[in-house]
Amino acid sequence: MLDYRYQTFLTLTEEMNYTTTAKRLHITQPAVTQHIQSLQQELGVELIHYEKRQLSLTAKGKQLQKDLYLLQREIAKVEEQLTSTVEHTTLSFGASLTIGEYMMPGLIESYLNQYPVHDISMVTDNTQHLIELMEHGKIDFAIVEGEFNQSVFEFQKIAEEPFIAVCSEKSSLWKQEQSINDLFSTPLLVREEGSGSRLIFETAIKSKGTHLDSFSKVMTIGSIGATKKLVEKDLGISFIYQMAVEEELNKGILKKIPLSDFNVIHPFHLIYLKRIQVRGMETIKNFFLENRVGIMNP
Known part of the structure; x- marks a missing residue:
């Protein structure tokens, strides 16, 4: 206490x-x-x-608030271990939305096959909120695509994924190569502020001297599924990780827009706070290293 x-x-x-x-x-x-x-x-x-x-x-x-939240979590873990009659391990972590929905199910299956007595507790949220959860001691680590302070967090790259532009099969944009400038007159669907996906997109277009205001209409959609449905109905285009639209691309209901001046492949990282010791982290890191080939794109 x-x-x-x-x-x-x-x-x-x-x-x-x-x-x-x-x-x-x-x-x-x-x-x-x-x-x-x-x-x-x-x-x-x-x-x-x-x-x-x-x-x-x-x-x-x-600073004291952050440290106390972490200490409070460590005390709770010690109390749980002392009062429990069965020794067990619980992975308490977060994953950003794309990773949580499209990458983690397969990894969780593999992990539980390898460590069947371990428990899993995963929350999905945007990168900014996951960082706050770690700082408040609510989760031990996170797997994110967004930016983080490398002086505060230990990290390990676990995957890389193409970040692409997609449109409806009804659109003509996918039929020939475009440039970013050609898309400005088309409504754009983006994730909410704090999302790693949005930050990646804004950073990429900023490096080309442009920004969201260059698009005629920008709609903020906090759901990946809703974004895909709206794009499918030809209500706009979106920039999204390829893994999130793989099924729709294979079915032909969404199309990749070929862009001459946009080629982004972004890393996914496992991160955790430097100033605390996460129990079992070496096991977790080794697991991701062993499964790296299965989740890295060629």
Whole structure:
């Protein structure tokens, strides 16, 4: 268990209000204030800044919050191991949406065939949210296509995947080679902000001196499945990982748009925080290395 002052601090960082923090912890508001003041005096740093009736976390406060979330998770793991009568391993991780839906099912099957007594807990979300989950100690590692801070995370490349433009079979765009500029008059479907796929696309076109505003119409769609359906109905085009549209390409209902000036092959990475030790990480990394050939594109 965490020191009660640290628990009060964490609750306050979530509520950002002394009154609601007191109610949640079933203590008085002066007690919350006393806990925070005692903690700040002991550590010799300001954690919570109060100005114009607004609370905010200082840089030290934000760092302590992240470290406490990770420590809280480690304590929970130790308690679970001590109270459990059966020794077992649970993989708690995240995968960005494309990876989670189109790559992980086969890998999970292979992993469970190799380690049948292990448990799996996977969440799918965009890269930005998965990073936040790791920093809050909710998951141990993630498999992402988006960017991450390499000074904060250990990482290992596990795959590479073509990132392509697709249109409906009803469109004429796939019938001859195009340039990015030729597509500006066509409605574009993109993922939400924070998505690795969107960042990859924006970075790629920015390197060519253009941006999303160059397209006549841009629609934000948070679902890969919905995006594919809308493209199939010829309501726009999209840029997407090839693995996500492999079935539709094979059936001919979606078509790859041949582009003379867009050739992106992007890596997928396994990432985890440098400052914590993830149990079983060597086993996990070795598994992905052994299965690398099966998921890397030629």
